[in-house]
Amino acid sequence: MTKHPAASGEATPQTQQTPQTPRGARKAAPPSRRFFAVFLLVAVIVAGFVSFYASASPDGLTKVAEDKGFASQEKDHGLKDSPLGDYGVKGVDDERLSGGLAGVIGVGLTLAVGGGLFWVVRRRSPSSKSPNSKSPSSE
Amino acid sequence: MHVPDGFFDAPVSLGAGVVAAAGIGLSLRGARRELDDRTAPLAGLTAAFIFAAQMINFPVAAGTSGHLMGGALAAILVGPYTGVLCVSVVLLIQMFFADGGVTAYGINVTLMGIVSVAVGYGIFRLLMGVLPKTRSSVTAAAFAGGLVSVPASALAFVGLFALGGTADLSLGAVATAMLGVHVLIGIGEGVITAVTVGSIAAVRPDLVHGVNLTPATPLEVRTGARTSGEVSA
Numbered sequence: 001m002t003k004h005p006a007a008s009g010e011a012t013p014q015t016q017q018t019p020q021t022p023r024g025a026r027k028a029a030p031p032s033r034r035f036f037a038v039f040l041l042v043a044v045i046v047a048g049f050v051s052f053y054a055s056a057s058p059d060g061l062t063k064v065a066e067d068k069g070f071a072s073q074e075k076d077h078g079l080k081d082s083p084l085g086d087y088g089v090k091g092v093d094d095e096r097l098s099g100g101l102a103g104v105i106g107v108g109l110t111l112a113v114g115g116g117l118f119w120v121v122r123r124r125s126p127s128s129k130s131p132n133s134k135s136p137s138s139e
Numbered sequence: 140m141h142v143p144d145g146f147f148d149a150p151v152s153l154g155a156g157v158v159a160a161a162g163i164g165l166s167l168r169g170a171r172r173e174l175d176d177r178t179a180p181l182a183g184l185t186a187a188f189i190f191a192a193q194m195i196n197f198p199v200a201a202g203t204s205g206h207l208m209g210g211a212l213a214a215i216l217v218g219p220y221t222g223v224l225c226v227s228v229v230l231l232i233q234m235f236f237a238d239g240g241v242t243a244y245g246i247n248v249t250l251m252g253i254v255s256v257a258v259g260y261g262i263f264r265l266l267m268g269v270l271p272k273t274r275s276s277v278t279a280a281a282f283a284g285g286l287v288s289v290p291a292s293a294l295a296f297v298g299l300f301a302l303g304g305t306a307d308l309s310l311g312a313v314a315t316a317m318l319g320v321h322v323l324i325g326i327g328e329g330v331i332t333a334v335t336v337g338s339i340a341a342v343r344p345d346l347v348h349g350v351n352l353t354p355a356t357p358l359e360v361r362t363g364a365r366t367s368g369e370v371s372a
Contacts, residue, residue, distance in 0.1 A: 032177060035343050039184045047191035055196040055204035060320040061140045061296070063203040068313055070306035075145035077237040085237040087194065103194055106232055110190040114228040115183025118221065121167060122174035 040111070047103030051087075052096050140208065140292060140321070141233070142247050144240030151303030156245030162253040163227055169220030173348065181346055182217040186225040188335075189213060190232060197327050205324030208251045208292065211259025211284040212332045215277075215349035216339065219260045226252035246299060254295045259288030259332075263349060277350055278337035285332030289325035293317040 058066065065071035083090045084102050092098035147155070174182060189209035196204035209229065214222030227248050233239050239247045263284035270276035297314045304313075336347065344350045 032180070032343070032346065035346070036180055036184055039181075039188065039339075043184070043188040043191040046188075047194055051191075051194035054194060054206075055198045057196065057198060057202050057204040059140065059196060060199070060203060060205050060293070060317070060324050061142065064313065064316045064320060065146070068306075068308055068316060070146065070304070070308060073145045073305045074143045075240070077144065078241040079234055080237050082235050082237060084235050087236050087238070102236065103191065106190050106194075106236060107187045109235075110229055110232045111183050111187040113232060114186035114225060115180060117224065117228065118170070118174050118179040118182040121170050121224075122176065122179040123171050125176055 040107075043107050044104055047107045048100040051103045052099055140251060140289075140296065141230075141239035142243040142250070142296070144242050146240075146305060147243065147246060147299060148303040148305055151299055152242050152246060154245075154302075155249045155299065158253070159227070159245040159248035162223055162248065166220040166223040166227075170218070170224055173218030173221045178217055178221075178346070178348070182213075182221045182225060185213050185216050186228045189225060190229045192331060193229065193233070199323040199327065200320065203320055203323075205289075205320070205327055207328055207331050208255050208289060210251060210255030210292075211263065211281070211288045211328070212335055214256045214260035215263055215281050215284065215332070215336050216347055218348040219256050221348075222256045222260065223248075223252045226256065250292045250295050250299075255288040255292045258291035259284040262287050264352075267349070267352065274337070274340055274344070274350075277340050277347070278333045281336040281349070282329040282333035284329075286325040286329030289328045290318055290321045293321035 057063075062071065065074070077085070079085065084105060087102045087106075088095075088098040089101045089105070092101060170182075189207065189212065192207040192209065194206070196206045199205045208226070210222060210226050212222075213225040216222075217225065230239055230244060230247050230251065234241055234244065261284075263280045266280035266283055267276065270280060294314070294317070297310060297317055300308075300313060301310050336349065340347045340350055
């Protein structure tokens with residue numbers, strides 16, 4: 001009963017050990033896309049637009065360092081002249097545009113690096129491993 | 140609280156680098172259990188969101204501001220190991236924005252990644268253990284975790300400063316100043332953490348690590364084809 005190498009479409013009855021078809025559907029359909037899109041949109045708006053209105057006062061550590069007199073120990077940042085240094089895009093003069101652009105680029109970079117890392121690290125669901133498994137009847 | 144280059148001597152910077160590397164290594168292993176096809180994208184977005192939120196300095200006292208650290212937030216949303224990695228990625232990207240020193244990367248990962256996640260998530264779990272299992276409990280515990288994580292990081296900073304700060308100062312004075320301002324910043328951290336966790340838990344509780352602490356994979360729930368219609372639609 002294993003002699004149907006040509007029946008590419010009908011070959012499924014072979015795979016009796018997998019219970020039913022819902023298997024295929026389960027990883028295809030996490031309806032999270034819209035949620036993810038909204039989450040990303042919020043991040044982009046915060047970094048690209050709201051950030052312009054952030055307080056310009058020194059942050060807690062900087063303030064303490066100033067008050068207690070160790071702020072002078074700070075050394076110039078090694079990447080001070082990075083094209084994105086101090087949350088601005090070099091060469092873009094408009095402050096709002098420069099900062100907003102830098103924020104959006106930062107969100108994109110973080111998503112790319114973080115998302116890539118997490119995608120690699122993640123645990124594979126067992127069913128996602130075998131898209132090109134050997135044709136079942138060959139042995 | 141991004142520590143710039145120059146605040147710490149070489150041994151402490153190096154030592155913190157070793158601690159950070161160990162923490163990241165451990166987290167890479169632990170994150171494997173937290174991340175799957177659904178949560179991996181969420182974790183990437185969480186890191187991106189933290190980057191964005193960290194740009195928003197809010198005023199806390201005369202001439203002082205603070206911003207989100209995000210360790211507690213990330214840990215509650217995507218799990219503690221992944222949370223450490225989220226903050227570490229954000230700190231890495233921020234170096235290209237000249238924010239947070241290069242030689243201080245290990246210190247910053249230790250303070251804002253490891254300490255804030257450990258304390259923030261620890262408090263969250265502790266409270267979830269005693270509070271009723273409701274969504275308001277999640278929000279309240281998220282607030283508390285966020286709140287406490289910031290002064291905890293500030294204290295850790297003072298501890299490191301005692302070991303190898305580059306200025307000879309009264310530690311008591313530094314500790315008092317750091318704690319005072321970071322309790323205020325912690326309130327902001329708690330609010331942002333609670334609002335973010337609360338909002339996501341309201342629309343997609345299935346995606347919030349801190350809501351589904353029983354680690355039955357959410358995917359199995361789907362396979363159960365509605366027979367166990369428990370899942371909170």
